[in-house]
Amino acid sequence: MADNTELVQRQVEIEFPYQSATGAAVSRFLTALRDDKRIWGLKCPRCQRVVVPAQDYCDVCAEDMSEWVEVGQEGEIVTWTVVRNENTLYPHKTPFAYALIRLDGADTSLLHTVVARDYAAIKGGSRVRAVWKDERTGHIRDIGHFAPVGEEA
Amino acid sequence: MRRVAVVAVAQTKFQRRRPDLMPAQMVYGVCKEVVAKAGIDRSEIDFTAAGSADYLEGRPFSFGQALRYEGAWPPINETHLEMDGGWAAYYAWIRLVTGKYDTALVTSWNKSSEASIHHVMNIALDPFYESAIGAGPIPLAALQARAYMNRTGVTSEHLAKVAVKNRRNALKNPYAQVKKDSTVQEALSSPMLSDPLHVADCPPISDGAVAIILAAEGKAERLCSRPAWVTGVHHASDSGIIGFRDLAEVPAVRAAAQGAYKMAGISDPLRDLDVAEVCETFSHQELMLYEGLGFCGPGEGGKLLDSGMTEAGGELAVNPSGGCLAADPIMCRSLVRLGEAALQVMGQAEERQVPGAKRALAHGTYGECLQGNIVWILEAD
Amino acid sequence: MRNAAVVGIGQTHHVSKRLDLNMAGMVREAAQRALADAQLTFNDIDAVVIGSAPDLFEGVALPEQWLAGALGAYGKPILRIHTMGSVGGCTAISAFYHVASGVFDKVLTVAFEKQSEAQTTWVFSAGSGGRSFSSGAGGAFAPVARFYIDRWKVPLEMGPRVAVKDRGNAMRNPYAHWKKGAVTLEDVMNSPMLWDPFRYLESCPTSDGAAAMVFAAEDIAPKIHRKPVWVKSAVAMTESLTMSMGMKALPPAAVACAKRAYADAGITNPRKELQMAEIYTPFSWIEFILYEGLGFCDEGQGWRLLEEGVTEFGGSFPVDPSGGVISTNPIGASGMLRMLEAALQVRGDAEGGHQVPDVRQALGHAYGGTINYHAVMIFSDTKP
Numbered sequence: 001m002a003d004n005t006e007l008v009q010r011q012v013e014i015e016f017p018y019q020s021a022t023g024a025a026v027s028r029f030l031t032a033l034r035d036d037k038r039i040w041g042l043k044c045p046r047c048q049r050v051v052v053p054a055q056d057y058c059d060v061c062a063e064d065m066s067e068w069v070e071v072g073q074e075g076e077i078v079t080w081t082v083v084r085n086e087n088t089l090y091p092h093k094t095p096f097a098y099a100l101i102r103l104d105g106a107d108t109s110l111l112h113t114v115v116a117r118d119y120a121a122i123k124g125g126s127r128v129r130a131v132w133k134d135e136r137t138g139h140i141r142d143i144g145h146f147a148p149v150g151e152e153a
Numbered sequence: 154m155r156r157v158a159v160v161a162v163a164q165t166k167f168q169r170r171r172p173d174l175m176p177a178q179m180v181y182g183v184c185k186e187v188v189a190k191a192g193i194d195r196s197e198i199d200f201t202a203a204g205s206a207d208y209l210e211g212r213p214f215s216f217g218q219a220l221r222y223e224g225a226w227p228p229i230n231e232t233h234l235e236m237d238g239g240w241a242a243y244y245a246w247i248r249l250v251t252g253k254y255d256t257a258l259v260t261s262w263n264k265s266s267e268a269s270i271h272h273v274m275n276i277a278l279d280p281f282y283e284s285a286i287g288a289g290p291i292p293l294a295a296l297q298a299r300a301y302m303n304r305t306g307v308t309s310e311h312l313a314k315v316a317v318k319n320r321r322n323a324l325k326n327p328y329a330q331v332k333k334d335s336t337v338q339e340a341l342s343s344p345m346l347s348d349p350l351h352v353a354d355c356p357p358i359s360d361g362a363v364a365i366i367l368a369a370e371g372k373a374e375r376l377c378s379r380p381a382w383v384t385g386v387h388h389a390s391d392s393g394i395i396g397f398r399d400l401a402e403v404p405a406v407r408a409a410a411q412g413a414y415k416m417a418g419i420s421d422p423l424r425d426l427d428v429a430e431v432c433e434t435f436s437h438q439e440l441m442l443y444e445g446l447g448f449c450g451p452g453e454g455g456k457l458l459d460s461g462m463t464e465a466g467g468e469l470a471v472n473p474s475g476g477c478l479a480a481d482p483i484m485c486r487s488l489v490r491l492g493e494a495a496l497q498v499m500g501q502a503e504e505r506q507v508p509g510a511k512r513a514l515a516h517g518t519y520g521e522c523l524q525g526n527i528v529w530i531l532e533a534d
Numbered sequence: 535m536r537n538a539a540v541v542g543i544g545q546t547h548h549v550s551k552r553l554d555l556n557m558a559g560m561v562r563e564a565a566q567r568a569l570a571d572a573q574l575t576f577n578d579i580d581a582v583v584i585g586s587a588p589d590l591f592e593g594v595a596l597p598e599q600w601l602a603g604a605l606g607a608y609g610k611p612i613l614r615i616h617t618m619g620s621v622g623g624c625t626a627i628s629a630f631y632h633v634a635s636g637v638f639d640k641v642l643t644v645a646f647e648k649q650s651e652a653q654t655t656w657v658f659s660a661g662s663g664g665r666s667f668s669s670g671a672g673g674a675f676a677p678v679a680r681f682y683i684d685r686w687k688v689p690l691e692m693g694p695r696v697a698v699k700d701r702g703n704a705m706r707n708p709y710a711h712w713k714k715g716a717v718t719l720e721d722v723m724n725s726p727m728l729w730d731p732f733r734y735l736e737s738c739p740t741s742d743g744a745a746a747m748v749f750a751a752e753d754i755a756p757k758i759h760r761k762p763v764w765v766k767s768a769v770a771m772t773e774s775l776t777m778s779m780g781m782k783a784l785p786p787a788a789v790a791c792a793k794r795a796y797a798d799a800g801i802t803n804p805r806k807e808l809q810m811a812e813i814y815t816p817f818s819w820i821e822f823i824l825y826e827g828l829g830f831c832d833e834g835q836g837w838r839l840l841e842e843g844v845t846e847f848g849g850s851f852p853v854d855p856s857g858g859v860i861s862t863n864p865i866g867a868s869g870m871l872r873m874l875e876a877a878l879q880v881r882g883d884a885e886g887g888h889q890v891p892d893v894r895q896a897l898g899h900a901y902g903g904t905i906n907y908h909a910v911m912i913f914s915d916t917k918p
Contacts (some may be wrong), residue, residue: 007172012211018593020651024555026281036356051397053282056559059392059603062576079400081295082348087271089287098292098347100300100396109396111283124303140285154636207616208595213588214618217903225906228773228787232624235589235616237594246612246630250635251535276796277595281556284594388611393599408609520599525612 025065028053033142036133041106043067049107053140072104074129074149082119091141095119101128101146115145122148155248158373158380159495159531160366163187167330167361167480170266176210177218178231179262179362184223184509187258191376195224198366199254201231202245204238204261206484208276209268223260230254232468237261238363239487239517239527245367246383255372262362263482270358270483271279274521279394288395290434290521291355295347297400297522298437304348304401307440307455309349313340314458315436316353316478322465323475325504330480331357354436356481361483365492380500381513385530387412388517393524400522406445409528413446413514422447422514423462426530428470428497428507430490431516434477438523442516443471446528465507473497473505491529498531537917538633539755539762540641540877542572542748548711548862551650552742556602557592561646564744565605568642572748572758576606579748580638585615585625585645586866587902589653605644617816620770622745622869623900623909627768629749629778630911634765639751640758645870646744652804664743669815672729672737672817674904679731679819682783686834690731693818694722695840697860700815703847704857706888711741712861729817736818736860743864745871752917763877766799766895767912775904785905788827795897795910796829799918804829804897810852810879810890811897812872816859820905825853827912828899847890855879855888869900873911880913 022030025042032038036067041050042065044058050069057064069103083090090096099122100109114128128146136142163186165171165179165334180203188195201223205216216233234241238261245257268518271289274471278284301307317340323329340353366376373380389408392398410422419425427446429446433439440454448469449457457463472478474493477486502510512532519525544567546552552560561584569575582605589595598607598614605612617624622645682688701717704710717735725735748758755762771791791807792804801807813828815821822836830851831839839845846851854860856875859868876898878884893917900909 009172020280020653021551021553021556021648022281023559024554026556030281047605053396055279055281055394057604059394059397060608062603062606062608079296079300081292081299081350083292083295083346084344084348085291085346087287087289089271089289091287098286098288098296100400102295111286111288111396113286116224123867140282206589206596208589213590214903216616217618217775217906220772220906221776225772225774228771228790230770231772232615232628232770233617235614236598244631247628247631247637250637251631253535254643273595276589276593277597278600279600280594284684389609390598390602390607390612392603392608393601394603397603404609519596523597525602 008038023056025054025056030138034138038137039071039073039103041069041071043069050105051104051108052103052110069105071106074127075101075103077122077124077128078102078109079124080122081109082112097122112143113145116148117151155250155252156244156370156382157367157516158382159370159378160373160377161187161191162365162492162496163190164328164363164489165361165493166328167359167482169330169358171264171360176215176262176264177222180260181221181222183362183364184258184260187366193256193376197256198258199230200245200248200257200465201229202241202257202259204236204241204484204488206235208273209264209484211268219262237487237517237519238485240490241363242488242491243386243388243527246386249367249369255369257367258364259367259488260362260364261485261488263484264360265358265483266360267488272304283395285341290529291350292347293395293485294435295350298349298435300400301437301441305452305455309341310337311440311455311458312354312436312488313337315433315439316340318464318470319478322473322505323479326474328358329475330534332475332479350435356434356477357483361482361485363488363492365488365495377499379499379533381495381531381533383529384532385413385417386528388525388527390513390525393520395521403441403445403523406442406523406526409526410446413528413530419530423469425512426514427510427512428494429514430472430474430494432486432490432518433472433475434481436478439471446516470507473507487527490517491515494529498533535634536636537752537764538630538749539752539764540747541750541755541762542568542744543760543874543878544568544571545709545871545874546743548741548743548864550741552648553657557594557648558601560648560742561601561644561744562604564746565642565644568746568748573759574640576747578604579640579642580593581611581632581641582607583613583615583625583629583632583641583643585621586647587618587621591647591649593651601637605642611798615633617907618902620869620900620902620907620909621866622867622871623873623898624770626747626870626873627770627909627911629747630765630768633749633751639754642746644744644746645867647864647866648742649740649865650742657824672732675817675820676729676732678783678823679817682819682823683731685783688837691719692837693731693736694719694842696815696818697722697819699840699846699906700854700858700860703855706886707856710855710862710887711739711855731819732817738859738863741862741864743867745867745874747870747874761881763880763915764914765911766914766918767795767910769795769798770909773905775906776779783823784833785827787906788824788901788908791910792828795912805851808895808897809893810855811899812854812856813899814859814869814872814901815854816863817885852890855864855890869909872900873898877913880915
């Protein structure tokens, strides 16, 4: 190939629309967020963990789950990260934090976001509370974010 | 169990962007080169396995383009996995162990430059809860780094040390992309992307391809004077749902290592192994892998790093190639580590050769936060 | 290499849209049926191999990462195969070799597609030059069908007769997608032309569905299932995508694949030594091309096998008693459906009246891409 051959780059933005069935457990979890502002988990009959957010089967045991258990609106931060680089997928402008949150009564963590006034004050075990959106559609982001307890207002 | 060895390795020089080749085209050079290195005619290949991801190219069925470069005429016995090439190598190993096949070609290609990695890997997450919250590799790795650091007391300096070590090692690797002599201070001064991960703690964006030849006993010895025999291999998966995991632990690494060590008869990896090539996509992961692979006890990853034993000249050199921090062609990662470990055992690692290396470990991973892991043990006779 | 047998078979009831289950639920349904058939649980499985066609069809990339827990692969090995339309077949073949190698004793394998969640035609075309060039899959195969018709001067109703056969067969298969009843030749000829010469009724649907199998090692298989189905061949071959057929309508990789499969099984006369076959016919005329490629007859004679009634349900060599791909097509699963249907026939367990009498050996086939990827398995009631 000659040195002066122009290498053409193709620019393309791809957008494929999808409509995904969520299944019984996820549907119930999401409709409870939308309609009741309540958070539900499922208990595995084998390992007894209360799994939140809800899905039809336990990931560790591969067992079907059907025992619903409501969990709290508040919980503890298990781990977190304050995000600095922007990305179009992020739900908030930076800085904000992603965190794994162990809601009261759950044995697994919910991956969600924390918006705080003072990120330096966040540590493992910090308590946070769900802050609900006024317009909810049956989406995990019906919880707009979590805020440190005391900061929700 | 039938013995199978790596007998030849070829890789591209990994770089930020290959503007001159389409993804599958990168396969041509490495396949041609590896077949020549093995000294065989391509008609001797009984089985071909390929690893790649369509989603990175934004086109379904794009892997089909690689067939002509793999030499698929006349018709060949080939299977493609939509996985990291390390798992294509595993399937090739399975096929050779059956005794029905003697020689396999494994190839993998990756062009991260063409996609937004955050967007693509976001779509591999649980669709309803974790993809939906917009997460991607860097913040998820950061969650794991924080969990691990809180559990063990490992510091940001430790993370920076891993980055500095590996990119300095990469100076001796002609195929590595990011190679430099730098300091912990420089690493810590690099911009923070997602606390506690700085730019220096994160992998580069890499384009490239890799190919290896596997051969069974009876054939391998004819193709290579010092074949890298696979004496142990196993792989295992953790949950794909981040919130369901204890991110400070790596049970799937342990399970893969235990399976491989059992097969290979290894009881003290730090002493029994001469060199290890591991997929440390983020700096803290190397320390977690020290623990998960049993190089040290739980919580002692930072201590092992501080001891200097995992430096290039140490008791157990880890990532003399520079690892993923020096070049990270995502869908090739694990196959590159397997190739690098094999080169060490074959005595063909050039300037990065660990002198006298006889027994090597190669680790590969897929998914976020070390979800899926494969461990190979390679040995020279 | 040790022997391995099919000890568990399961599938979902294939439909246009499974709105009641997400993808994880759908694969679990098939997996749980196969495990129930084998009287095993997820815990008993040593490794999992899954297969599906493009991730873009469901909008979940690298789905084995999300699905590992759903399929009991927590702490265990899981692999994901992707060889276009043949994937279901290559996935079953991979699972078989995992056991035959001696490395694993019991392997669960699942192949699936939940295409209703995407715009499939759009996704297909994204590979071939963008949205401006919407060929879809039928458009890619129409030329070779036209070539076949012209080359061998085949009466034009033969393609439609494949549709009559398959849709009639589907009515005897409770799992098939097609439920609208047997169709006549007139019905088919009157249905809209989609990609000349393929009419609507001669073309496969898009279905949501999953297929699952359990393979077990020879020493334990008879203890697991009353009638293990032995694998005599498992061969997958491919050539490059550019349809090297040239001026023939005979896929070279199909010929090579079948030849090897017969050699491995010690079969010299397929029509005599096999009692039936499940082959991958997504568009009517391809059926004859496959008969010839798979060695059921000489080149150019494929259409005569149907004309003479040989491959009809009541004939001497029934092909696709399940209704085939024309009646049911969750793309990623379709190749495995061919394999498990062939195995069901050997076992004598095909439900709803689609069991062919006295099947001792059967062939399952799948293809993908531009008819370049082929997978063949031969099943037998007798251990090799």
